[in-house]
Amino acid sequence: MSVKCKACGVQVPAEAKTCPGCGVAVAAKTKLLPIAAFMLIVILMIQSYINKSEDAAAEAKSSAPVHTPVQ
Numbered sequence: 001m002s003v004k005c006k007a008c009g010v011q012v013p014a015e016a017k018t019c020p021g022c023g024v025a026v027a028a029k030t031k032l033l034p035i036a037a038f039m040l041i042v043i044l045m046i047q048s049y050i051n052k053s054e055d056a057a058a059e060a061k062s063s064a065p066v067h068t069p070v071q
Contacts, residue, residue, distance in 0.1 A: 002014060003026070005019040005021060005022065006024075007019065007022050007024040008021045008022040008024070012026055
């Protein structure tokens with residue numbers, strides 16, 4: 001997959017580090033998809049852990065015996 005040089009508009013091969021037409025350095029593409037996927041997984045794990053802690057605390061409160069006064 002080739003990209004266009006921002007300086008001169010020549011098609012530059014993806015593996016090239018400089019433009020063959022003008023010699024300007026080609027910026028390397030950053031791969032954000034793997035980083036974003038990793039961050040999403042981490043956030044979901046943290047959220048799951050927090051929800052599990054809240055559910056356990058709510059369950060502990062609700063399992064306490066309730067005494068009703070007898071009249």
